[in-house]
Amino acid sequence: MDTAPEGDELIDVVVRLPRKAIEETLLSTPASEMALADRRLGEAKALLTGRRQRVACFAGVRFHDPSWEMILELYVATRERRPLAVSQLCSLSGGSTTTALRHIEHLEALGYIIRETDSTDRRRANVMMQPALAAAAEQWLDLQLAALRLGC
Secondary structure (H helix, E strand, O other): OOOOOOOHHHHHHHHHHHHHHHHHHHHHHHHHHHHEEEHHHHHHHEEEEHHHHHHHOOOOOOOOOOHHHHHHHHHHHHHHHOOEEHHHHHOOOOOOOHHHHHHHHHHHHOOOEEEOOOOOOOEEEEEEEEHHHHHHHHHHHHHHHHHHHOOO
């Protein structure tokens, strides 16, 4: 009497199979999205490393693209969930502070970034990437990853 009749076991199996399939599907989706997010982050980091190495290899050549440097740095910081202060972003841009601030103001005017006062140090302002810039960066990184896969 402690055992369930065979008919109930069959119903239990039929009910659990679709549930298990749905759970596996739901659980697999974030994993594939996480893999894509990891590839994007890796690509952005590799680009930043490559850009720094390029400067070291070509002594005296000025490779100057502060907006792009800042976008990549913001993307990496955002994905790693770490704050990025305006002063840090200026330093990482590869240009002068004045030039970097001009680029920050331009990105802010376009609605791509916002500046907010740091909650732990009211003297410092952090820069945050807005969803539109994140989407554009991810679209570009996806195109680059696809080109690498195709060998283009």
